[in-house]
Amino acid sequence: MGSYSSNLDDILEEDMHHWYTKFMRESPSGLITLFELKTMLDMNGMTEEASSYVDQVFFTFDMDGDGYLDFVEYIAAISLLLKGEVNQKLKWYFKLFDQDGNGKIDKDELETIFKAIQDITRSYEIPPEEIVTLIYEKIDVKGEGELTLEEFISGAKEHPDIMDMLTRMMDLTNVLEIIIKGQRRNAVN
Numbered sequence: 001m002g003s004y005s006s007n008l009d010d011i012l013e014e015d016m017h018h019w020y021t022k023f024m025r026e027s028p029s030g031l032i033t034l035f036e037l038k039t040m041l042d043m044n045g046m047t048e049e050a051s052s053y054v055d056q057v058f059f060t061f062d063m064d065g066d067g068y069l070d071f072v073e074y075i076a077a078i079s080l081l082l083k084g085e086v087n088q089k090l091k092w093y094f095k096l097f098d099q100d101g102n103g104k105i106d107k108d109e110l111e112t113i114f115k116a117i118q119d120i121t122r123s124y125e126i127p128p129e130e131i132v133t134l135i136y137e138k139i140d141v142k143g144e145g146e147l148t149l150e151e152f153i154s155g156a157k158e159h160p161d162i163m164d165m166l167t168r169m170m171d172l173t174n175v176l177e178i179i180i181k182g183q184r185r186n187a188v189n
Contacts, residue, residue: 023071031068034058046119053116060095086163090153093170104146107132117169131165138162 061077114128139155
């Protein structure tokens with residue numbers, strides 16, 4: 001997580017009352033909508049895939065499905081991304097990748113997410129098709145073209161190179177940093 005980690009760790013360790021006050025200044029209603037999140041992330045000019053990815057991230061953290069992130073969901077999201085256990089993160093990745101909610105990840109779903117991540121991070125080192133091919137060659141041992149949650153978790157744990165690649169690609173620290181800086185800037189105004 002690089003240079004952002006210590007800054008974000010410090011923020012999480014702040015007094016919860018103080019953190020709640022910041023949250024309420026940014027979102028006086030106590031709720032963040034998908035539109036507000038996209039505004040914070042300055043999504044203008046992003047591809048459809050990138051926008052869809054942010055939608056998917058938002059909805060995976062909207063635990064009660066009401067269309068808003070409240071303070072508890074917001075803190076849970078930040079905490080998971082920064083301090084979550086490997087199994088927790090892998091379950092979240094799986095939920096994010098499983099766009100149609102059928103309990104399996106197919107190659108198209110995975111490729112779409114990786115394209116979106118690259119559009120957001122502006123990092124195009126490895127083509128998404130190559131990433132997907134590598135993951136399926138190593139993890140899809142039955143050759144079905146789909147991964148269940150169990151296959152995904154055990155495969156990622158058994159292949160450190162896959163786990164490392166997922167961890168690097170799914171690092172949303174820069175997104176959290178934008179949100180936090182935005183909150184601080186707006187709190188000053």
